[in-house]
Amino acid sequence: MRAYEVRETTGLDGLHLNANRAEPVPGPGQVLVRMRAAALNYRDQGVIKGAYGYTRFPVVPMSDGAGEVVQVGPGVTQFMTGDRVAGTFFVNWIAGRIPADASKNSLGGMVDGVLAEYVLLNETGAIKIPDHLSFEEAATLPCAALTAWHAVVEAGRIKAGETIAILGTGGVACFALAFAKMHGAVVTMTSSSDDKLARVKALGVDTTVNYKTNPDWEQDVLRQTGGAGVDHIVEVGGANTLSKSMLAIRPGGAIYVIGALGGAGSIDPRMINRKSIRLQGIHVGSRDMFAAMNRAIANAHLKPVIDRVFEFKDAKAAYAYQQSGGHMGKIVVAI
Ligand SMILES: NC(=O)c1ccc[n+]([C@@H]2O[C@H](COP(=O)([O-])OP(=O)(O)OC[C@H]3O[C@@H](n4cnc5c(N)ncnc54)[C@H](OP(=O)(O)O)[C@@H]3O)[C@@H](O)[C@H]2O)c1
Known part of the structure; x- marks a missing residue:
């Protein structure tokens, strides 16, 4: 089978297409999936650059993919051939609290990922995808x-009429927008691009701020809420934007700490206690949360925001396009 492999962490140079990788055979409790699509995350750039200190090479990259079960191993009870499935990001977080070793058990990190024609998954690390989604759309979910979903719904318990600020217009941000709107929230979104802000407005965003032309974006968020601040913030900027998010949040509000795109900075702990802010770390989510999210997506007939689909042979171009920052929503590779 054909599969991409990260052979060394030198960026795109270390990513190779192996046209003769052995096709895996499912063992007890495993399913073999003919992958049909994979979706890029910011994290996939870090994997090829060695940002996470992974040591097992070669590894098949990318965590997010969807396809069709073509073979089941002995003892499999939840799936049969023909089922349409996605893999779960963590192979060992099924329910409850995140396991201590979850990071070492994520697809496309230390465990082979999904940028391959055939992928072996534990049945507890696979999940059926909503019927109304194509493989390309479902690949964006894991x-x-x-x-x-974990931030806005599971941890945030967002309610109709509450306010939320979402940083950027990338993959996580566009899903946060969809889930916030599904629950009737009032959404502010920030971007470095006016064109992208116009596009998210068409998707239902209530107010927008350009954080590039207006570096004091938190003042705009305060103005938009009559000085009160927002109830929730989806924080992907990291320490560099966190101090601004702590200004833009209302007293008693919650900031979901998800990414660190803007790099490191300093934080004043007095802001956290005086405003009684809840800083909630989010690390993807469990298979149980994935099932709850899929029910909501199916019920609402929600469609993910896909920016571009690349062919399998052009997977490196997909990585390069993500590096350029030109995308809004998800970048997908059809397999
Ligand atoms: N904790 C977790 O479980 C988890 C899961 C997924 C992702 N993440 C993290 O979340 C972040 C976003 O991931 P993603 O996959 O959604 O990435 P992505 O699709 O590549 O989107 C990134 C977007 O963030 C915006 N951005 C960049 N720098 C920013 C800054 N300094 N301040 C505010 N926004 C900024 C940009 O939006 P504009 O182009 O509109 O300016 C950019 O398009 C990454 O740091 C990633 O590692 C964490």
């Missing part, structure tokens, strides 16, 4: 969508 990391970006589940992270947004």
Whole structure:
């Protein structure tokens, strides 16, 4: 079978297409999936650059993919051939609290990922995808969508009429928008691009701020809420934007700490206690959360925001396009 392999962490140079990788055979409790699509996350750029200190090479990259079960191993009870499935980001987080070793058990990190024609999954690390979604659409769910769902719905318990600020217009941000709107929230979104802000407005965003032309974006968020601040913030900027998010949040509000796109910075702990802010770390989510999210997506007939679909042979171009920052929503590779 054909599969991409990260052979060394030198960026795109270390990513190779192996046209003769052995096709895996499912063992007890495993399913073999003919992958039909994979979706890129910001994290996939870090994997090829060695940002996470992974040591097992070669590894098949990318965590997010969807396809069709073509073979089941002995003892499999939840799936049969023909089932349409996605893999779960963590192979060992099924329910409850995140396991201590979850990071070492994520697809496309230390465990082979999904940028391959055939992928072996534990049946507890696979999940059926909503019927109304194509494979390309369903491939976007395992990391970006589940992270947004975990933040906004599982941890945030967002309610109709509450206010939320979402940073950026990437994969996590566009799903956070969809889930916030599904629950009747009032949404502010920030971007470095006016064109992208116009596009998210068409998707239902209530107010927008350009954080590039207006570096004091938190003042705009305060103005938009009559000085009160927002109830929730989806924080992907990291320490560099966190101090601004702590200004833009209302007293008693919650900030979901998800990414660190803007790099490191300093934080004043007095802001956290004086405003009684809840800083909630989010690390993707469990298979149980994925099931709850899929029910909601199916019920609402929600469609993910896909920016571009690349062919399998052009997977490196998909990575390069993500590096350029030109995308809004998800970048997909059809397999
Ligand atoms: N904790 C977790 O479980 C988890 C899961 C998924 C992702 N993440 C993290 O979340 C972040 C976003 O991931 P993603 O996959 O959604 O990435 P993505 O699709 O590549 O989107 C990134 C977007 O963030 C915006 N952005 C960049 N720098 C920013 C800054 N300094 N301040 C505010 N916004 C900024 C940009 O939006 P504009 O182009 O509109 O300016 C960019 O398009 C990454 O740091 C990633 O590692 C964490």
